[in-house]
Amino acid sequence: MACSGFMKTGVWGAVALLLVAAGGTCGAEFAVRHDHGGEYHYYIFDFGDGTETPTTLVEESYTGYAAHEFAAPGSYAVRARSISMSGSRSGWKTVSNHTARSVSAPPPVLHPASSVSGNGGRIETLRTLRFRSGEAYPFAHAGVLFPGTRRIDELRLLPVEGASFPSELRVQYCMDRGRTWHTVPRYDLGPYPDPEGRTVILPMHGLAAQGVRILCPRLPGGRAALELEVRGGSRLPFECDGGEAFNAALNNLWLVYGSSANEIHLKGDPWWESRRPLAGGVLAFPVAEWSEWAALQVSWTGLHKERERLGRVLRDTKMDPDGFVWASEADPRHLFHTRHAVNNPTYILALHRYHSWTAEPDFWGREDANTGETILHKARRAMRHCLEDLRGEEGLLVITYPGNDGTAEGHASNYWDGWRFGWKSAYANIFFHASLRAMADIERWNGNDEAAARCEALAATVRKRAGELFWDDEKGRFIGWIDKDGRRHDYGFTFVNIPAIAYGLATPEQSKRIMSWLTGERIIEGDTAKGADLYHWRFAAVPNTVDAGAGDPPYYWEDWGGQLTVGPGGSVPYGGNVQNGGAIFYLSYYDLMARLHQRGPDAALRFFKQILAEFEKDELRRDPASLKNGMAGILGVIGPFPESGNVPMFYLYGLMGLDPSPEALRVRPRLPSGWDRAAAGGIHYAGRRCRIICDRGAEEVEILRRDDGSLRITVPADRVTNIRREKMLP
Secondary structure, eight states: OOOOOEEOOGGGGSBOOOOOOTTOOOOEEEEEEEOOTTOOEEEEEEOSSSEEEEOOOBOTTOEEEEEEOOSSOEEEEEEEEEEETTSOBOOOEEEEEEEEOSOOOOOOBOOOSEEEEETTEEEETTTEEEEEOBTTBSSEEEEEEEEEEEEEEEEEEEEOTTSOOOSEEEEEEESSTTSSEEEEEEEEEEEOOOOTTOEEEEEEEEEEEEEEEEEESOOGGGEEEEEEEEEEESOOSEEETTOHHHHHHHHHHHIIIIIOTTSOOTTSOTTSOOOTTSOOOOOOOSOGGGHHHHHHHHTTSSOHHHHHHHHHHHHTOOBOTTOOBOSSSSOSSBTTTBOOTTHHHHHHHHHHHHHHHHOOTTGGGOBOTTTOOBHHHHHHHHHHIIIIITOGGGTSOOBOSTTOSSSTTOOOOSSOTTBOOOBEEHHHHHHHHHHHHHHHHHHHHTTOHHHHHHHHHHHHHHHHHHHHHSEETTTTEEOSEEOTTOOEEOSOBHHHHHHHHHTTOSOHHHHHHHHHHHTTSSOOTTOSSOGGGGGTTSSSOOSBSSOTTOSSSOOOBOOTTTTSOOSTTOSOOTTSBTTBBSEETTHHHHHHHHHHHHHOHHHHHHHHHHHHHHHHHHTTOOOOBOTTTOOBOSEESSSSOGGGGGTTHHIIIIISOEEEOSSEEEEOOOOOTTOOEEEEEEEEETTEEEEEEEETTOOSOEEEEOTTSOEEEEEETTSOEEEEGGGGOO
């Protein structure tokens, strides 16, 4: 197939960026784009130092990126080529003549304990992998097992003299001594050209594994060989006394759904989903309603480029003159359909979370690149819209937008866009209450104590009013909303009741009753799902316990132009859609936090273990189609659900109790019984990289400064610790 020629993307021909890897080393990032006749393709970068690296698969006209750390200073001619899924390839094109000044040694080589092979694959001396194919061996594989769980930073595939290199590659890993193998999506490469003597480097981004293997679906001439070199270490980013299997699953849950570093990104961008069947984990969405979730996941990390991007997204978020926060850069409406009242509270919460971690001194004075308005002024306008236009200053937020009146003719007004929430919404008021508390901090950080006190007082009023108005004492749970005609709507919304506990709107007694319903200790007659049915999917609660099509019409379900209908004969039976008896994974973050607050760390840990056990089966790559309408969308985990990455954050924000502010990093450990220690590395607070350890044996705070500038901070696990920011300065 003819290629249409390479194009460098603007300044991206060769760009040197500061990249902080697991060891704190520096490197360069390169980018290129090539039109390849409409096919999915990936790029191979030859760095000119005897190594090459493939990128993620991308769609036509999208950019491929590759990072590299040079082992020696000097000038290197970096070139790239593209390989399509059908095997066609472009010629090489020079991308950059790069001068490496900052260099680093590669990660240490890991020494395996044993080998694993089959279907025509075999291994020699725990290093050389040989493959042969035939009718009896359609997928030859060979690899290595380690004596325990290891952090895999990169694989190096070295050609074997006198042998052909495999013409198709797939990388797999295990967490259970080889019983269950998972494919690493980024390296399900398909056709791979002979590297012509170069070492192929496959960055693995800290994958936690007990073994890795190479699968070869196709072999040139029926035989091939390579040398496998695994590099990394024994220390994982997240480590605790939960055991090897727990630690491995926890770290990989973050790697798949948090950083999504080993996923396929068809647009070359971890901020956008890939199409089915290649959909997987996604880092974030640049969308207002997702902004707090993005801040939860990105603000603390060493993903510098992504964190800076989040800062720009928050700075330049579009707003109407009245202070309404747009859904996205493209339109004020969610999916060009309807305005969502929670955009403003979530935007404020995102600003609060981002600045709490970064503590950037000039953050609130930064100006919108398009309007010149400062971030602080935008935050205040966003809150003023809630207070004045949505009547929040009266003690309860009311959704006054036309078409969002909560009736059967109304439209959705929040993330759960299958439901016609509107007018007086419990969901919206949960987030409004939380945003008032966040705004109080923001005002105090900016020297306005009087405004902060007003926000705190109003938050207390909202909690009281919402807690009374939306509470159904007979059922012991919050309803969803009250429409403009005064009708109360309750479908057993777990996505209302669980965040009500997690965000602190529910009282202790209300929280207790809600939790007894969720855990099946208390049955509510008339519900479609009861008892154990609420956790039918194991990794998350169903969103509603009453079928959206229960009873007689009208239904308060947004059917999106008749595509998703409920009721007798409808296309969405109960259990047939993520919002009607299905499940969306992110809710489990709030569920874990709610259990921690209401029942303590042991109860929360039991559910966390259940989630991780499900992850160990298939990495939760579940996307079943409804038997009723043939459409996917019963389970919301992969693809358009970047908020799935919130769930592993329970380890940081819940069990370790990390609670940053610009003045201090507060640590309030809630370790389960049987745990003496929990640690997290790669934490970035106020510009300092830290490894934080909560230790029951520690009697006082210990801060060790390492040669690379990072900090090792040990805190007692039996009390709250406030580490002042100035104590962390060089």
